[in-house]
Amino acid sequence: MPVLEVESLEYKYPTGVSALGGVSLAIEPGERVALLGPNGAGKSTLILHLNGILLCQQGEVRVDGDRVEKRNLAEVRRKVGLVFPNPDDQLFMATVAEDVAFGPRNMGLDEDEVDRRVGRALEAVGLPGFEERMPYHLSTGEKKRASIATVLVMEPDVMVLDEPAAGLDPRGRKGLIELLKGLPCALLVATHDLAMAREVCSRVLILDGGKLAADGPVDDVLADTELLLEHGLA
Amino acid sequence: MSQTSERIREPSVLDRVDDRIKVLCVVAFVAAVALLPDGAWTRFGALAGLLLLAYLLGRVPLLWALKRLPLLLPVFLLVGLSAWISSRGESGMGTDRFLSVLVGASMSLLALALMAYNPGPDNMLRALQFYFRGSFLVTLLTMTHRYIVVIVAEARRMLRARDSRGQPPRVLDRARVAGSMVGYLFVRSLQRAERVGHAMEARGFTGVYPRGRVRPLRWTQLAAGLTFCAAMAAVVVIP
Numbered sequence: 001m002p003v004l005e006v007e008s009l010e011y012k013y014p015t016g017v018s019a020l021g022g023v024s025l026a027i028e029p030g031e032r033v034a035l036l037g038p039n040g041a042g043k044s045t046l047i048l049h050l051n052g053i054l055l056c057q058q059g060e061v062r063v064d065g066d067r068v069e070k071r072n073l074a075e076v077r078r079k080v081g082l083v084f085p086n087p088d089d090q091l092f093m094a095t096v097a098e099d100v101a102f103g104p105r106n107m108g109l110d111e112d113e114v115d116r117r118v119g120r121a122l123e124a125v126g127l128p129g130f131e132e133r134m135p136y137h138l139s140t141g142e143k144k145r146a147s148i149a150t151v152l153v154m155e156p157d158v159m160v161l162d163e164p165a166a167g168l169d170p171r172g173r174k175g176l177i178e179l180l181k182g183l184p185c186a187l188l189v190a191t192h193d194l195a196m197a198r199e200v201c202s203r204v205l206i207l208d209g210g211k212l213a214a215d216g217p218v219d220d221v222l223a224d225t226e227l228l229l230e231h232g233l234a
Numbered sequence: 235m236s237q238t239s240e241r242i243r244e245p246s247v248l249d250r251v252d253d254r255i256k257v258l259c260v261v262a263f264v265a266a267v268a269l270l271p272d273g274a275w276t277r278f279g280a281l282a283g284l285l286l287l288a289y290l291l292g293r294v295p296l297l298w299a300l301k302r303l304p305l306l307l308p309v310f311l312l313v314g315l316s317a318w319i320s321s322r323g324e325s326g327m328g329t330d331r332f333l334s335v336l337v338g339a340s341m342s343l344l345a346l347a348l349m350a351y352n353p354g355p356d357n358m359l360r361a362l363q364f365y366f367r368g369s370f371l372v373t374l375l376t377m378t379h380r381y382i383v384v385i386v387a388e389a390r391r392m393l394r395a396r397d398s399r400g401q402p403p404r405v406l407d408r409a410r411v412a413g414s415m416v417g418y419l420f421v422r423s424l425q426r427a428e429r430v431g432h433a434m435e436a437r438g439f440t441g442v443y444p445r446g447r448v449r450p451l452r453w454t455q456l457a458a459g460l461t462f463c464a465a466m467a468a469v470v471v472i473p
């Protein structure tokens with residue numbers, strides 16, 4: 001059974017902008033999927049639906065076969081982790097350790113377990129020893145890693161990252177790719193970085209104008225220059 | 235705002251007091267100041283001395299605190315105004331009352347400024363959460379603090395961007411720029427607040443800050459805190 005399914009999802013912002021016009025997709029456990037598309041395609045809007053930040057107006061999202069609704073949000077948010085594009089939005093506590101602990105504490109885990117998980121998550125993203133640092137004073141790359149740790153620590157089944165490579169220097173980007181490759185969960189990565197998509201993912205979705213324009217193996221989709229040109233990706 | 239908690243300083247006597255006890259003492263202190271009878275100048279003096287002692291023990295720069303006094307300007311004006319109004323009636327507000335309110339307000343503010351310096355806003359909020367777990371007011375305060383930090387950071391970035399492009403020569407144009415910046419800052423803060431809110435929700439936040447590990451309160455600290463409260467009560471009650 002897919003861990004994450006989206007069916008005929010439509011969404012119109014209160015301003016009247018129709019951002020999603022019937023999107024359907026499914027992600028299997030452990031699968032690595034890239035979400036490509038030009039600016040304004042609706043990627044971020046789609047992502048906000050995946051753990052119930054936005055609730056479906058039309059269609060539905062299912063996590064582990066359960067329809068995402070108000071009543072099961074806590075469960076859904078434990079299983080689907082979102083990493084937001086701007087780490088300054090994601091990191092809001094006084095220290096890195098507190099920030100990483102925020103999710104597990106909301107899950108009601110006991111403090112020993114929280115400590116263990118925080119240590120493991122910081123280790124996994126390459127920030128051991130950063131516990132007491134202030135999030136606002138980290139470098140962009142470190143902030144990115146810390147943001148990933150804040151979600152990884154919840155041990156989600158799927159991690160959804162919105163533009164994780166934005167603002168990183170080449171080394172930071174390379175490090176991020178290695179980090180993503182090593183993550184244990186399924187991944188959905190919205191990005192404009194085709195090379196990263198190729199390295200990290202096995203499957204690619206192209207979203208344009210709120211509709212899916214392609215869904216296939218990474219090598220096939222990225223080899224189709226005409227398709228990429230048509231959707232402003234090459 | 236965020237700077238206060240990052241200041242690196244040598245540990246002082248004040249740092250050895252549990253943050254929760256500090257908060258308790260400040261609340262007792264402010265209450266005592268507020269309850270002192272008008273014109274009880276000896277007792278006002280004693281409490282002021284105590285406050286000064288705390289500043290010295292904590293090695294808090296007094297100038298830093300005094301800079302916060304202008305925050306009281308509205309209070310001064312309000313008290314002044316009501317003093318003036320009631321002085322025209324029979325039961326005129328005496329000079330004693332007027333001065334007592336002003337002195338009391340200043341001392342309370344300086345006590346709060348002390349908190350803002352040590353333990354700093356983050357720890358102070360954490361201490362409040364210890365006493366009022368899940369209270370709406372504490373969550374509100376915490377959010378306010380969080381968003382003020384965000385808005386100040388946003389304003390700094392905008393000012394820097396403006397300065398790097400230079401100022402328009404005409405004063406009127408400058409005023410217009412300032413006006414639209416305020417509006418823009420408001421919208422940007424709202425958008426940012428929304429995004430931060432999303433990020434919090436996405437990690438399971440439902441309105442109450444998770445408590446985290448609660449260090450047990452040492453009984454010596456608690457005893458000291460309660461003694462301080464008792465002393466405060468005595469200052470008020472004993473004529």
Ligand SMILES: Nc1ncnc2c1ncn2[C@@H]1O[C@H](COP(=O)(O)OP(=O)(O)OP(=O)(O)O)[C@@H](O)[C@H]1O
Pocket residue numbers: 013014015017018019037038039040041042043044045046
């Ligand atoms: N809060 C909002 N209110 C109104 N319209 C919005 C809002 N957020 C996005 N939109 C609109 O919805 C559409 C989809 O935007 P979205 O942010 O999902 O695109 P995106 O694929 O993430 O783009 P980018 O690659 O630039 O991040 C755009 O036309 C955008 O203008």
Ligand SMILES: [Mg+2]
Pocket residue numbers: 043044045162
């Ligand atoms: Mg986006």
